[in-house]
Amino acid sequence: MTEETKVPGPLAVFGLSAEKGRWIYILLGFLIYLCLGSVYSWSVFKKPVEQFFGVGATQSGLPYMLSLVFYALMVAVMGTCLDKIGPRKAALVGGVLMGLGWILAGFSKNIAWLAWCYGVVGGAGVGTAYGVPIALAAKWFPDKKGLALGLTLSGFGLATLVGAPFIKHMLDVRGLLGTFFLLGAVFLMVTVLLSLPLEFPRPGWRPQGWEPARDGSAPACLNTSAMLKTPAFYGLWLCYLLGTLSGLMAIGIASPVGQEIIQLSPEAAALAVSLFAAFNGLGRPLFGWLADRLSPRYAAVISFLVILLASLGMLKAGSGQALLYLACFGAFWLCLGGWLAIAPTATVSFFGAVDYCRNYGLVFLAYGCGAILGTLLSGKIRDLTGSYTFAFYPTAALALAGIVVALFLLKSPAKKKAD
Numbered sequence: 001m002t003e004e005t006k007v008p009g010p011l012a013v014f015g016l017s018a019e020k021g022r023w024i025y026i027l028l029g030f031l032i033y034l035c036l037g038s039v040y041s042w043s044v045f046k047k048p049v050e051q052f053f054g055v056g057a058t059q060s061g062l063p064y065m066l067s068l069v070f071y072a073l074m075v076a077v078m079g080t081c082l083d084k085i086g087p088r089k090a091a092l093v094g095g096v097l098m099g100l101g102w103i104l105a106g107f108s109k110n111i112a113w114l115a116w117c118y119g120v121v122g123g124a125g126v127g128t129a130y131g132v133p134i135a136l137a138a139k140w141f142p143d144k145k146g147l148a149l150g151l152t153l154s155g156f157g158l159a160t161l162v163g164a165p166f167i168k169h170m171l172d173v174r175g176l177l178g179t180f181f182l183l184g185a186v187f188l189m190v191t192v193l194l195s196l197p198l199e200f201p202r203p204g205w206r207p208q209g210w211e212p213a214r215d216g217s218a219p220a221c222l223n224t225s226a227m228l229k230t231p232a233f234y235g236l237w238l239c240y241l242l243g244t245l246s247g248l249m250a251i252g253i254a255s256p257v258g259q260e261i262i263q264l265s266p267e268a269a270a271l272a273v274s275l276f277a278a279f280n281g282l283g284r285p286l287f288g289w290l291a292d293r294l295s296p297r298y299a300a301v302i303s304f305l306v307i308l309l310a311s312l313g314m315l316k317a318g319s320g321q322a323l324l325y326l327a328c329f330g331a332f333w334l335c336l337g338g339w340l341a342i343a344p345t346a347t348v349s350f351f352g353a354v355d356y357c358r359n360y361g362l363v364f365l366a367y368g369c370g371a372i373l374g375t376l377l378s379g380k381i382r383d384l385t386g387s388y389t390f391a392f393y394p395t396a397a398l399a400l401a402g403i404v405v406a407l408f409l410l411k412s413p414a415k416k417k418a419d
């Protein structure tokens with residue numbers, strides 16, 4: 001086996017071919033996302049934060065909102081330089097920033113300090129490292145991009161499945177600040193170790209026996225400037241905004257909705273959040289596969305239809321209707337996870353892999369906008385009306401708008417056969 005056919009970097013010591021060794025990057029990316037995805041466990045922190053600092057629903061959402069905003073901003077920033085600095089350095093810096101943000105949050109004296117440490121520093125760390133595993137998946141798997149991206153990203157969704165019960169236990173044992181400190185130390189050490197083997201394939205590498213399509217169905221290889229001139233970019237950006245806005249609204253309030261509307265205990269609500277994370281993780285390979293199979297447009301339409309049905313279900317939910325709550329919020333989490341696979345798959349399918357990191361960085365800004373609007377909207381609705389039930393009218397309207405945008409604008413510039 002020649003050096004060119006071996007997997008590169010530190011993993012070369014195992015003597016694996018590039019075709020076999022590339023699957024290790026999926027595993028490493030999955031594990032990194034298990035750490036980064038803990039940001040989605042915020043609903044478990046929400047009530048303890050309100051009680052500890054004596055704040056309302058809007059203020060207790062600020063650390064979560066800022067973490068998602070800076071996460072999205074740094075994904076865009078890193079998209080401009082990830083190819084230059086390489087995956088190893090980007091993941092190392094991101095892991096250190098995230099860990100330090102959570103560690104410093106353990107010394108919070110007020111909600112503003114918590115928002116700065118957890119939100120700004122920790123969120124920037126998540127965003128710095130976030131693009132690395134999906135860029136690795138896109139570059140190493142041009143032949144299975146939707147599946148590879150979905151499998152990698154499932155770690156981000158499943159993080160809450162593992163984390164929510166553990167966080168609830170730690171909150172009971174060590175308190176709010178002690179939990180932030182301990183988790184920060186763990187995240188720092190684990191992400192640094194997992195970052196060390198990361199390596200992009202050499203330029204022009206492709207799996208043996210695979211050739212890109214040459215029948216007019218291949219994606220156009222557009223740079224960022226050319227991408228911005230296409231209706232497909234704006235259709236994708238709007239769909240991503242609408243999908244993540246409704247999903248992030250639901251994720252941020254999953255635990256308090258369970259306690260306040262369904263009358264679950266805090267322990268049962270935390271367990272429910274853990275269950276929802278399984279749907280979040282499942283949504284990524286599922287919708288990645290649908291995007292490959294049916295096209296990103298029709299995967300998006302399916303996602304919005306599910307969000308609409310879940311919204312209508314929650315408008316009918318009340319005390320004791322745990323099964324309805326579980327089904328509806330499972331659907332919300334499934335679709336949010338799905339959008340984290342649909343959007344990167346659509347980016348590489350519509351605009352090619354040549355300028356993928358930069359292109360997806362701009363697309364991902366829609367996620368940041370969704371984080372701001374979704375967190376503020378759900379918190380403000382709760383503070384003004386006294387109930388989270390009214391938050392599901394906007395999610396239903398967003399789903400209807402998303403179906404219209406997807407059908408009319410989410411079309412590949414390359415005129416893919418699936419469309």
